[in-house]
Amino acid sequence: MHDKNKESGFTMAEMLLTAAILGYALSAVLAAYVGNMVLNEASRNLSTAVSHAEFVLEDIRNTSFSSVAGNITSGNWNWNTSTVAAQGLTALNSESIAVTSSGANPLDITVTVTWNDVHGRNRSCVIKTTMSG
Numbered sequence: 001m002h003d004k005n006k007e008s009g010f011t012m013a014e015m016l017l018t019a020a021i022l023g024y025a026l027s028a029v030l031a032a033y034v035g036n037m038v039l040n041e042a043s044r045n046l047s048t049a050v051s052h053a054e055f056v057l058e059d060i061r062n063t064s065f066s067s068v069a070g071n072i073t074s075g076n077w078n079w080n081t082s083t084v085a086a087q088g089l090t091a092l093n094s095e096s097i098a099v100t101s102s103g104a105n106p107l108d109i110t111v112t113v114t115w116n117d118v119h120g121r122n123r124s125c126v127i128k129t130t131m132s133g
Helices: 012-061 063-073 079-086
Strands: 096-102 106-118 124-129
Touching: 012 063, 012 079, 012 106, 012 124, 063 096, 063 106, 079 096
Parallel strands: none
Antiparallel strands: 096 106, 106 124
């Protein structure tokens, strides 16, 4: 026969242990979520920087070869955050774009995009190409 006075259920110790395990698991999931958000922003910033460098390179390609070196030397494609925004692009945090060249024909062109990430660290992306006329 069954004892009708016997209570069934979890003890307080079992409930506390279960809550501790659940809390630990949820904190690990939250930490992974936050880490993924930071990586997502870093990836988006890098993609934006590459896009801005390609935008500048396309502008250089649309310029006659005879004036490209002079425009680079005079800093026509050296942009700060406000210049990037004036081009209709969404500027990154403290973004700047610097263009340098070497050689004559072919002309080796380097576009460097620098910005500050969410933690204030300086990041950069460099794209190089060769142009001849």
